[in-house]
Amino acid sequence: MNLQETGKKSMKRSRYNHILPLAEKDTNILYNMLTGSIMQVDDELRDIIDNGKFESIGEEEIQKVxxxxxxxxxxxxxxxxLFCSRYDDEKQNPDYxxxxxLPTFACNLSCPYCYEGSGEIxxxxxxxATLKSTIDxxxxxxxxxxxxxxxxxxxxGEPLLAIDICTGLLDEIIPWCRVQGIQADVILQTNGTVIDEKVMKELVPEITAVEVTLDGSREKHNTIRRYKDGSGSYDDIIRNLILLLDSGVKVVLRINADTPAGFTRVLDEMDEFGLKKYQDLLFYTAFISNYSLSEFLTDNGLCSRDAEKSLELKMVFDSIVRGKGWQNxxxxxxxLGKQKAVSCNFEKKGRFVIDPSGDLYKCLFCAGMKEFRVGTIGEDGEELDTAYYDLEKRNPRDFAECRECRYLPACGGGCPVRALINNGTYQSGYCGTIPKFMDQRILVHLQGKHHDYPAGENDEIFGL
Ligand code: SF4
Ligand code: SF4
Structure with missing residues (x-):
């Protein structure tokens, strides 16, 4: 499409343009939230676009761009x-x-921030019987x-404390998927302390990748990720990581780090353990939010604080990674996100969280919280609640505030559970932190975009 074909008079500016004037004179960043395009424009072009006077754009080439x-x-x-149709399409036809x-809520650690109560609540x-219903x-x-x-x-919990449930599930479902021609990947999210001979022999061969968390350097981690007797788990985790990597399994580390110094220490320690030689080791950074899950889901101020902090730290952490030679x-x-319409992975069709009771959820962080249950499975099959159908039909097209919102493609109507908590219904939006930090997101994106890192094939599914 270009102006020649469509005729200048029939054109209008996109409602999803976001213009960010830079401190540098006559320089603006123009970001379109629907297409994801980002470009630099001078003040004159910015004003032309803003005022809709496209006929005064002299050069045909610029019009076309x-x-x-x-x-x-x-x-x-x-x-x-257009966006809402894309939303329906993504929701009904997910990539996977x-x-x-959750084979168990039990856990052998007692991290102070654990919302599941470290397997005690x-x-x-x-x-x-529930395993069978789950498989069915x-x-x-x-x-x-x-x-x-x-x-x-x-x-x-720690899934490896229920290893027989894990193997019972995979032994049945993976061969079945193979026969059906469905590619099946298995991610094991573990605290990394319970990797014994049985796990290595019976479970690991079925696993595509293992995800483990380090809560900072050895010293810091051991004050947080403690066994029930108070002792630290760091050395056991590192030893087991090496065992997994030596056996050829891909390991994805979530590194929780709050400060540049702390993050540097983690990378130095990983170097000392010789982890850099493993190509199958990938990591991403996050940090521990020192508030409970109920606050996480309800307190907008705390969420904003975390979003701001991660944007601030991103550039510093990226540069530490390069400085220490860990970029591979x-x-x-x-x-700026991943240009997807549906912001919550679980809102899409065919995505469920199944807890040890056989209760079904459409949110990872709500497992075990019955008020957010969307159904249950048992001997006679599944029973889906009205909440499930309510979520299934959720589309920001139906919320006046979202339909008219200029941040819609970047936000997608926000987290459904937070919308439910704040507004009493899934049929509403949750504004979250997208509008507030759009300028910072663009700036951070621009600062980092020249550095190439290996994008994990499944990077969307780690750290859900
Ligand atoms: S917290 Fe919200 S966005 Fe995250 S998984 Fe749950 S419903 Fe989805
Ligand atoms: S939830 Fe808020 S920010 Fe998101 S699209 Fe709706 S009105 Fe806009």
Missing amino acids: LADNGIIIPGNTDESE YLFVV LTKTMDT FIKKTLAEGNPGKVVFKLYG HYQPYSP
Whole structure:
């Protein structure tokens, strides 16, 4: 599409252009949230676009670039409808189905921030009848949806404390997927302390990748990720990481780090243990939020604080990674997001969290919190609650505030659970931190975009 073809008079500016004037004179960044295009424009062009006087753009080439990047669009285009249709499409046709299975809530550690109460508040382990119902439910969902790919994530508690449930699930479901022609990946999210001979022999051969968390350097980690007797888990985790990497399994480390000095120390220690030689070791950074899950889901101020902090730290951490020669292992987060319409992975079709009781959730952080349950599975199959259907039809097209919002493509209507908590219904938006930090996100993106890092094939599914 270009102005020649469409005629200048029929064009209008995109409602999703975001203009950020830079301190440098006559320089602006123009970011289109719907197409993801980003470019530098001078004040004159900025004003022309802003005022809709496209006929005064002299050069045909510039007109074409603006049209090709969705900065100016045909006058009859309904962009919010375009986005909402894309939303429906992504939701109904996800790249892969996802089942996060919690074989147990039990845990052998007692991290102070654990929302599940370190296996003491929520205690249940899945029984064999529920395992069977889980397998039946997964098979039925896959057979009905027929996706080309499925990801299973073993989560907890500490899933390896219920190794027989883990192997019982995978031994049945992986060969079945193979017969159906469905590619199956398995992610094991573990605290990394319970990797014994049985795990290595019976489970690890089925695993695509293991995700483990380090809460900072050895000293810091051992004050947080403690066994029940108070002793630290760092040395056991590092030893087990090496065991896994030596056996050829991909390991994704989540490194929680709050300060540049702390992060530097973690990388130095990883170097001392010789971890850099393993190509299958990848890591990303996050940090521990020292508030409980109920605050995490309800306190907008705290969420903003974390978003601001991660944007601030991103550039510093990226430069430490390069300075220390770890860039081949690094998966930095993208400050402008991934250009996807549906912001919550679990809102998509064929994605469920299944807890040890066989309760179904559409949110990783709500497992075990019955008020957010969307259904349950048992001997007679699944029973889906009205909450499930309510979520299934959720689309920001139906929320006046989102339909008219200029941040819609960047936000997608926000977290459904937070929308429910704040507004009493899934049929509403949750504004979150996207509008507040859009300028900072663009700046951080620009500062980092020249550095190439290996994008993990499955990077979206780590650290959900
Ligand atoms: S907290 Fe919100 S965005 Fe995150 S998984 Fe749960 S519902 Fe989705
Ligand atoms: S949730 Fe808020 S920021 Fe997001 S699209 Fe809706 S109104 Fe805009």
